[in-house]
Amino acid sequence: MKIKAQVPPRPASDDSTEPTSGPSSTTVAELKALQTFRDYGTEGVPHLLHHKCEPQGPDGPFPGGYISYTIMTKMPGRDLMASRFWSLSDEEKETRRDAFLKVFKNIWRVGIAPYDCALRNVLWDDETKRCSIVDFEHYSEAPDPINMNETQELQRWGLKHRPPPSHWAVEWGLIKEPNAR
Structure with missing residues (x-):
């Protein structure tokens, strides 16, 4: 459950003292993603079970604002940041990368390309040897998953190192030296 x-809005920063007409844009985005996953039966991601959004009364934490309750399926495992992904053996890292790409391609197939790319949003379940991806408050429309650059995606998510720039690229002026001003 996410609450x-x-x-x-503050009267000094907004002409209206009325609250916005509903949940925040990030909540709306996540609800849409979770509903899409449920509709398509997408594996390795949470599915929306129920949602409620209502104005807060005088006893709410922020009277006059909204309170949103989202109930979604709980994904098993620990996030790769807490699991110390980069301390794992090369074989264990590769197993997790392969599982991540399988789930990630399924996410793209339903039109969602998350851009909160971080190891904290990738879960690994040691029992089932399966990967899950969570946190869909920020995403854009996904391009074609068939033409996905897997290496780039793994690098964006922190699952693979970017190679250091070659000295030739610096010498030819294609990139600046890291310490150059």
């Missing part, structure tokens, strides 16, 4: 309390 979000939305602060009402």
Whole structure:
């Protein structure tokens, strides 16, 4: 369950003292993604079970704002940041990368390209040897998953190192030296 309390607008920063008409844009985005995953039966991601959003009364944490309750399926495992991904053996890292790409391609197939790319949003379940991806508050429309650059995606998510620039690229002026001003 995810609970979000939305602060009402301040009179000094907004002409209106009325709260916004509903949940924040990030909550709306996540609800749409979770519903899409449920509709398509997408594996390795949470599915929306129920959602409720209502104005907060005078006893709410931020009276006049909205409070949103999202109930979604719980994904098993620990996030790769807490699991110390980069301390694993090369074989264990590769197993997790392969599992990640399988799930990630399924996410793209339903039109969602998350851009909160971080090891904290990738879960690994040691029992099932399966990967899950969570946190869909920020995403854009996904391009064609068939033409996905897997190496780039692994690098964006922190699952693979970017190679250091070659000295030739610096010498030819294609890139600046890291310490150059």
